[in-house]
Amino acid sequence: MSPLNDDKDSITSSFYLTKQTSFRIAMKQRIGVYICHCGGNISDYVDVEQLSKLIANEDNVVISKDVMFACSDSTQKDMVQDINDQKLDAIVVASCTPKLHTHTFRNVAIRAGLNPYNYTQVNVREQCSWAHSDKPMDATIKAYGLIRAGINRVKYSEALENIEITAQKAVGVIGAGISGMRAAVDLARMGNHVYLIEKEANVGGRVAESGKLFMTGENGKDVIDRLYKRIKEIPEITVFTNANLDKVSGSIGDFTLEVSVKDEALKLNVGAVLVTTGFDFYQPKEGEYGYKLSDNVITLQQFNKLIETSNDKLVYNGNAIKSVAYIYCVGSRQSKGENKYCSRQCCSAAIHSSLNVHEKFSGVKAFHLYRDIRTYGKQELLYTESSRKGDIYIKYEEKEPPAVEVKNNKTVITVKDYLTYKKELSFDVDLVVLVTGMVPRSDSNDISSKLKIPTGSDRFFNEIHPKLKPVETVIKGVYIGGTCQGPKNITESVQSSLAAASKINTILRKGTLELEPIVARVNAETCLWCEKCAAVCEYDAIKPIESNGKMIAQVNTSTCVGCGICGPVCPSNSIEIVQFTDNEIESMIDGFMEKAEINTKQDSQENEISSGKQIKLNGFPKIWREIASALDDKTLTIPQLSEQLGVESNVLTWHLMTMNRYGVVEPAGLDEDEAYYMYKLKK
Amino acid sequence: MSHINPDFADDITKFGAKDFNLCFNCGNCTAVCSLSTNDATFPREMIRYSTLGLEDEIKSSLKPWLCYYCGECSSDCPRQANPGELMMSLRRWLTATYDWTGLSGLLYKHMSVYIGGMIALLAAVVGFIYYSGLSKEVVMHYGHLFEMFAIAGVFAVILLPNIIRMWYFTVIKPKVKAPIKVYFKALSELFVHMFTQKRFLGCEDTKENRTRWLLHFILVLSYLSLLFTTVFLDWFSTSSTFVIWLGYVESAAIFIITTVFMSMRVRKTDAMHKHSQPSDWFFVIWLFLMGITSFAVRLLIDLNLINTLFWVFTIHFTVLVQWALIIVPFGKWTHFLYRSFAMYFERIIGLNNQLKK
Structure with a gap:
């Protein structure tokens, strides 16, 4: 049972009211605030203890505590206890970035029976202690403002429920190259129906056109034939060739793909889309290394065909080929051109072709004119074998490329x-x-505009995050695999499309989807459907609907990403983002701007050092004075300081760096063993 | 503009080089080599030239002679491209290139020619001794005469022209126009290196290298003084006790040290002795035979047994003829000259550059 619906009704009604009469929302009355020391990361600079005392006086704050580590198990348990004992209706945690611990504390709320959206996190580490380690008092004042803003915001927080939608257990795979075909097999085996949509008359794409493949020595065509035979045996996969993707509508869980196959128009209902449209080979320009000016200049793809079709002797245009020069990085790594990236697989492909030549024909000399050899991983074996x-191997630089000329x-x-x-x-x-x-396919613009997939500066389709979300796009339910995303070899292409397949399966397998409720919301009473919001929405999430005899905007909550672009364009202020309402934002500003009365004189006594010098370290962390005393007329290394002060050496390193930056200490060369730097006070 | 010759790799392989094409130019060899200089091209540059087959560049370079094959580069090469052995092979290739007769190259590349030549000389010596009808004394006298004429002849006809060719390739063709006084000024370099292998002491200071240097030094001194003792002091006919004992010590030193060197080649103790070519074996074995047979001949003379065991002299004479007519002019013996002259020319080039500045 979800704990999220405690005052859903009051929220809905109050929302409409806020627009006209404002501040009639059910404000949170019993708020708990927790300010984290982060083991010194925060408290060395921000006066956490003073803040927690000050915050205790804020309106509606029932509990204000400073804690050593807010994220620790024991503190979490204390919070649950507090919420239950004190009947808290909202909590604020002032600690690190929300990227780290939003879900940690939302779960604390859920465990205590509180709605997770009645929680706000304030970032006083990255934004205060770390950013202003030179000015601890100012950091404290800023933290005070941010925490008050957080409290004001949480007062207006609404209890929200995740959006649940039904998902079609069917997937549209666009492009039947090796990535799409292989992913289709797995998606079908995991219980999804797969529509494999291919533009060309045959499946297999580039791999079907390549000859012998590295490692296994198989022919690309054979690999595709085997895979296609397997696909035909799976009834859950429907293959459409000569098919064109005309239009895409709907959203995650419920897309409609309009596809025309020859003259027939089809509408396919799918829960997710996997794009595996592949790439084009770079076409050299006329005259680029003599291309098209000389008959003896061809591309690697043409050469591979030549190797495959020649028997006994390597013959081109009736001439026996006894020496071949391979020019690398043609159309890649152009610092001033369009394609700045490395295409990753071409070094290996060229060397592999050279080895194939040696294997099939004898006495052919090979010259490799390269910029850097990037035969990463097992492909290094190819390079060694070829050497x-x-x-x-001849290394040229981009600024001095080889010249190809025809002479006699x-x-x-x-x-x-x-x-x-x-x-x-x-x-x-x-x-x-x-x-x-x-390079990206010539028709990739068409695909990206239909599916609204963003492209990178390299014009390939973009994932959300190269490491953490490598196959997801910002369009929910649309995934990318293989080389439509960027250069990859066959292994990597299949790996990425299979990763996408399993990601798709995780969202479709339950039959329903849960989405975060932070989306746009329309005030039906004031909306006049001027279409401005729909015009700016990049996700097509806003459509008109009839309500009480007039047209108003309606937000498709499964497509909306909560970006907020619609809010500012609305002339009647009738659309806003949940959790980012005007009330919340305005009250945050008020909280932040409120006058802060902080006792800045708590560290007033100057630190007298034995030699009589006075070191003014007011407003700096206490540990700075301890370090300064220890360094008085001495030079010490970090391990020595650590032993003397009983402070961990990594903490000391951090402080010494900052103290050096602000001219309190300076390095005094290496110690006798040349193992550590010594530090001394700066005169 | 230089022209690539991909066939050079096959050619140099016949001189013993292998795997050098695996080099990816990381520079480890240059970094570990104690003899590499600030321009950081030694020995890497030679490997690159060999890969590309830039014969003119190699021919005009003295660098192969500047390497003493301590083997550091080969043992530290991350690609096992064997730079040390390539330098050794380049020395063989250069020896063949300097030789105007072309016989050196033939002997390096074809062991059958080498063995054929050795057998032909054996037949000639045996035929001369047993079918000429000359008395044993006369034969021994002719042996002494042969030694003198062979030295003069081989030097005048083969070695001197070859050194002039070397000078032409490495000094004249690269347009080093050094005044005569520079040639005189640098002359000391020639003799110091010829007798002491001084530059080798600049290699990594290890026990192995010091031992190798010392053994080589004693061997060179023993060989040269034995040559002097037999040719000019007429060791086999002298009655001077001092000369007799001197010859014994010298010849004994030769066969003892060559025995050590042979055992190192058999046991492959270090990088240098891992890849023995036929020319290396012929050189060290014949030097050993020279030492031991001359020792034996003098011993038999002293014991008055030489007439009854005359076949021992026959063997000695055969070894001597093979040594003087094959190994000295066309074999590994020449490294003694070329290396010293390389130091000499290098010094001339260096002094000339200083002069220009």
């Missing part, structure tokens, strides 16, 4: 080799192979 086979029917390469002290080398070859990188 062993006598391939010659010979293709001549001139290059400055950075490994040979920029010596200018020249040699002729029978064939020049341009190792081209990956």
